[in-house]
Amino acid sequence: MENFVLIGLFVGLGMLFRKVKAFPEQTALVLNMFALYVALPAVILLKVPLLQLSREMLVPAIVPWVMLIVSAILVLVVGKIMKWPRETIGVLLLVVPIGNTSFMGVPMVNAFFGETGIPYLIIYDQIGTMLIFALYGSVILAMYGRKGDLNISEVAKRALLFPPTLALLAGLLLRQWPYPDAVVEGLRTLAGMLTPLVMTAIGFQLRIRMSPAVLRPLGFGLGVKLVIAPLLALVCCRLLGLTDLAADIAIFEAGMPPMVTAGALAIAAGMAPELAAALVSLGIPLAFMTLPLLYMLI
Numbered sequence: 519m520e521n522f523v524l525i526g527l528f529v530g531l532g533m534l535f536r537k538v539k540a541f542p543e544q545t546a547l548v549l550n551m552f553a554l555y556v557a558l559p560a561v562i563l564l565k566v567p568l569l570q571l572s573r574e575m576l577v578p579a580i581v582p583w584v585m586l587i588v589s590a591i592l593v594l595v596v597g598k599i600m601k602w603p604r605e606t607i608g609v610l611l612l613v614v615p616i617g618n619t620s621f622m623g624v625p626m627v628n629a630f631f632g633e634t635g636i637p638y639l640i641i642y643d644q645i646g647t648m649l650i651f652a653l654y655g656s657v658i659l660a661m662y663g664r665k666g667d668l669n670i671s672e673v674a675k676r677a678l679l680f681p682p683t684l685a686l687l688a689g690l691l692l693r694q695w696p697y698p699d700a701v702v703e704g705l706r707t708l709a710g711m712l713t714p715l716v717m718t719a720i721g722f723q724l725r726i727r728m729s730p731a732v733l734r735p736l737g738f739g740l741g742v743k744l745v746i747a748p749l750l751a752l753v754c755c756r757l758l759g760l761t762d763l764a765a766d767i768a769i770f771e772a773g774m775p776p777m778v779t780a781g782a783l784a785i786a787a788g789m790a791p792e793l794a795a796a797l798v799s800l801g802i803p804l805a806f807m808t809l810p811l812l813y814m815l816i
Contacts, residue, residue: 525625525717526806532721541722549719550621550778553712558620559685560708562644565636566689567696574764577755578638581768582619582646584754585747586654589615592742597735605790606735608662612784613797614739616651617774619643620682622720622805625713626774627767630813638767644686647777655780663787720802732793739776739797744808748773752815766816773812775801 535541569575590611597607617623620643627635697705751772755765781798785791 525629525713528714528717529721529806532718532723534721535718536722546719546723549715549722553621553715553719555681557708557712557715558624559681560705561624561636561712562640562682562685563689563697564702564705564709565633565640566686567693569637569640569693574762575638575641577760577764578642578768578771579645581751581755581772582617582642582650585751585772586615586650588750589742589747592746593739596738600734602735603790604662605788606793608658608787608789609784609794609797610735610739611662612655612658612789613776613780613794614743616655616777616780617647617743617771618777618802619647619771619774621716621778622774622802623771625717626805626809627770628713630770630809631763631767635763635767635770638764639771640686642768642771644683648680648683651777651780655783659783659787662789663784723799729792732790732796735793736796736800739793740801740804743776743797743801744773744804748808748812749815752812769816770809770812773805773809775805 532546535545593607593610593614597610602610619639623639623643624636627639748769751769755761755769776797778798781794784794
């Protein structure tokens with residue numbers, strides 16, 4: 519509970535800083551980039567040596583791919599029934615299945631489950647989210663985005679070469695060699711910056727503006743991402759007798775809001791920018807309500 523209150527405090531600080539002229543418009547971008555290139559890789563480097571490669575690791579590796587298939591089918595079926603425009607379906611196909619499982623995931627998992635849940639989160643994020651973003655995301659951008667505006671191979675390359683992915687590979691290679699104490703302390707210091715950086719950035723960039731035209735696809739998209747997907751993951755895991763921490767983290771991660779980067783790429787590709795922005799902007803504050811409820815169900 520204390521960690522969750524701390525998260526709310528940093529989000530509030532971000533909202534306050536947005537009203538202070540001393541903080542430029544690029545503040546959230548700078549905070550996110552430092553978190554991406556420094557703090558999150560430090561978390562991964564610390565936690566990867568704790569990974570015990572076992573059958574239970576299959577659950578957080580498989581669940582995101584199952585959620586991808588379910589989400590994509592729902593979007594295609596409902597989009598056809600509702601006769602939504604092509605660009606609307608494209609945005610939903612890209613943004614809804616890909617969750618904010620690292621930036622939002624690490625602080626929230628740490629707040630509700632403690633540090634013991636982070637190794638399973640890393641598997642979910644790197645084997646699931648990042649690969650989905652690189653492979654599936656590139657295909658959707660190629661099919662629904664403006665032709666020629668985006669270099670799809672470059673998008674995939676950047677996703678695969680994300681600093682957290684490189685940190686995962688480095689951590690796996692160094693599993694047999696314990697870090698020196700000085701390195702451990704340095705990594706802990708950098709890792710401790712993740713929650714303040716990310717949550718302050720989230721508060722700074724919370725702006726919710728939308729027209730009535732996007733309300734239906736927006737409500738549907740967030741309903742799938744924040745409610746249907748995690749509840750389906752919960753039911754399936756319990757029916758299969760999966761009740762350990764690995765399954766709980768996979769269920770919790772399935773309920774994370776849409777990934778900010780996926781929304782940004784949808785906007786850059788000209789795929790219903792207002793809807794893409796609304797899915798990300800509204801999804802984050804709603805997740806602060808849905809994730810505690812999901813935790814209670816777990």
